[in-house]
Amino acid sequence: MRVLLTGSSGWLGRFLAPRLMQAGHGVVGLDVVPGAATDIVGSVAERSVVDRAFADHRIEAVVHAAALHKPDIGRFPPQAFVDVNVTGTLNLLQAAATAGHDRFVFTSTTSLMISQVIRDGEGSAAVWLDETTGPLEPRNIYGVTKLAAEGLCRLFSREHGLNCAVLRTSRFFPEEDDTIRGIRGENLKATELLYRRLTVEDAARAHVMALENASGFETFVISAPTPFAHGDVVALKSDATAVIARYFPDAPALFARRGWQLPGSIGRIYDPGKAERLLGFRAITDFAAVLRALREAAPLPFAHDPDYVSPSTRLANG
Numbered sequence: 001m002r003v004l005l006t007g008s009s010g011w012l013g014r015f016l017a018p019r020l021m022q023a024g025h026g027v028v029g030l031d032v033v034p035g036a037a038t039d040i041v042g043s044v045a046e047r048s049v050v051d052r053a054f055a056d057h058r059i060e061a062v063v064h065a066a067a068l069h070k071p072d073i074g075r076f077p078p079q080a081f082v083d084v085n086v087t088g089t090l091n092l093l094q095a096a097a098t099a100g101h102d103r104f105v106f107t108s109t110t111s112l113m114i115s116q117v118i119r120d121g122e123g124s125a126a127v128w129l130d131e132t133t134g135p136l137e138p139r140n141i142y143g144v145t146k147l148a149a150e151g152l153c154r155l156f157s158r159e160h161g162l163n164c165a166v167l168r169t170s171r172f173f174p175e176e177d178d179t180i181r182g183i184r185g186e187n188l189k190a191t192e193l194l195y196r197r198l199t200v201e202d203a204a205r206a207h208v209m210a211l212e213n214a215s216g217f218e219t220f221v222i223s224a225p226t227p228f229a230h231g232d233v234v235a236l237k238s239d240a241t242a243v244i245a246r247y248f249p250d251a252p253a254l255f256a257r258r259g260w261q262l263p264g265s266i267g268r269i270y271d272p273g274k275a276e277r278l279l280g281f282r283a284i285t286d287f288a289a290v291l292r293a294l295r296e297a298a299p300l301p302f303a304h305d306p307d308y309v310s311p312s313t314r315l316a317n318g
Contacts, residue, residue, distance in 0.1 A: 007033025007066035044088030085145035
């Protein structure tokens with residue numbers, strides 16, 4: 001297929017473009033800044049840019065990964081999130097429907113599943129999150145606009161027969177977290193693979209599999225497989241370290257050897273089981289892969305770059 005990949009200069013795009021090409025697809029990249037995989041410099045928020053991309057490049061399918069993200073909240077006004085995340089998605093869906101496409105992949109986020117109650121850590125048990133979780137009450141403009149864009153995808157699937165896969169990806173960004181205190185850096189990323197993270201390489205694989213297997217309208221949580229079970233949710237909230245040691249007996253010693261900590265409490269777990277059942281996708285890198293790397297003194301199996309700057313930020317900074 002000849003695929004329009006939006007966000008082609010971004011963190012996901014730089015991994016997703018070659019993965020699509022390896023799978024035999026032609027890729028036309030669109031982003032607000034130039035990049036190795038970007039053919040069109042422009043914004044999805046401008047309908048003329050989208051229409052020109054479709055007209056000039058014979059687009060057959062869309063993988064829509066472009067967005068303003070949570071770290072952009074302090075850099076852009078709310079209207080910019082609506083323009084890019086909602087209007088941009090609408091522009092692409094309308095163009096795809098007009099072109100008679102039969103598939104559309106949308107990069108969404110698990111962030112929209114986190115209400116303020118969950119964010120504040122209320123309750124005595126960790127919250128188990130999957131595609132049935134609701135009602136959804138996003139806590140910021142990022143989540144609100146992503147949820148609205150998901151609704152547009154559902155609408156166009158129903159009204160135009162567009163096979164649309166919505167991928168609610170968990171964390172795969174390389175930079176530092178901007179909200180969590182305590183465990184940080186590589187230590188934080190390593191522990192998050194237990195419950196709320198995946199690698200960018202696995203995120204790219206998930207998008208290719210969704211493109212090739214999309215059917216009807218489906219929403220998928222995309223995250224590394226958790227080792228935990230539903231029965232662990234109370235213990236994870238009160239003493240996550242003990243639960244982790246039960247599943248991985250050498251984890252405390254391996255972490256201590258590196259000067260790392262295991263989390264004392266875990267408040268949420270993302271369950272990616274539906275993606276495995278319907279798409280055949282299971283993340284390759286998980287917490288066990290981190291422990292193997294620590295045992296063998298090998299490179300860590302995920303990216304960490306505290307100096308990473310997103311394309312939107314580069315553009316805003318001139």
